[in-house]
Amino acid sequence: MTTADIVFAQPDRLRDHEQDARMIFWALLVAILIHVLVAFFLAAFSGFFSPALPAPEKPVELTLMDLSPTSASKNSAFIETEDKNAPEPKDKTFESNANSIGASELAAAGEMPLPSQAGKDRPLMDFETNQYSLDSKGAQAQQKPASQQKSAQPAAQPEPITAAEQFALLTQKSAAALDAAAASSQAQSAYRRQKEKTHIAGNITNRGISSVNALGTPLGRYQKIVADSIGSRWYTYVDQKRDLISIGTLHLQFVVDRSGRIKNLKVTENSSNEAFASVCVQSVLEAHLPPIPPDVAQSLPPEGLEIEGLGFIIYPNG
DSSP: OOHHHHHHHHHHHHHHHHHHHHHHHHHHHHHHHHHHHHHHHHHHHHHHHSOOOOOOOOOOOOOOOOOSOOOHHHHSOBOOOOOOOOOOOSSOOEEESSOBOOBBSSOOOSSBSSOOBOOBOOSSOOSSOBOOBOOOGGGSOOOOOHHHHHOOSOOOOOOOOOHHHHHHHHHHHHHHHHHHHHHHHHHHOOOBOOBOOBOBOBOOOSBSSSBOOEEEOHHHHHHHHHHHHHHHHHHHHHHHTTTTOOSEEEEEEEEEOTTSOEEEEEEEEESSOHHHHHHHHHHHHTOOOOOOOHHHHTTSOTTOEEEEEEEEEEOTTO
């Protein structure tokens, strides 16, 4: 065989390779088409015979509704007023421990339902300036008269009353009992918180000593008892630890339950130090509060009286 013969024979081999490659290509193409058709039919018939999947549900929308009884404290802000035996105001702007008729020392100069007056720029809302005073000796037990000491015979026991009579007596005199407790507390204590006249621009037009339109309510009187009980202790503890605490503001929130106990006490803000926080917390926890009267408790949530944002402030230079 010559070299020319070998070269001449190469095109036949190339032709055979091309045919084999062409057959492999068509075989692969047919196989791919068969797999595609099988997959299509499986998808189609599986969806036909299998039950349809349920449509995805919408996210549940939670709507919060206030189902607690209507409370006057939620409708009117509480403000402490002096008990001056004022008549019931026509405009019941605030809720308080006593009735108050709005009056202003200056002409109306703002939009708030407050009197206009000159004073210091303070976060509180005080209408006068006075130093604080603590408990007096009026709370000490008094000695019984000699005529009572000589009597050794026990008094006659009253006749028992029925449960219905007890309930009626309780509901009729709950407010009166609270007033008596507040009056007794006032008589036995000379406590008065420190006040510093505040600069206010209000819309009250009636001229007179600064005051607001406030309605005295049983809830307002109970809030005054809470404030006095905490405040009288707070000034005492601040005096004892004045060298340890620094200037600043602290806010607390807590709940007074129906038995008068403090619960869920939390510090929500403190720009002072830990010593000041300790004084404030101690003042609240050691407050001796009477039970909430039934007629007041009816207007409150089941948990009791919620106190939010009770503030304690130490100013520079006292």
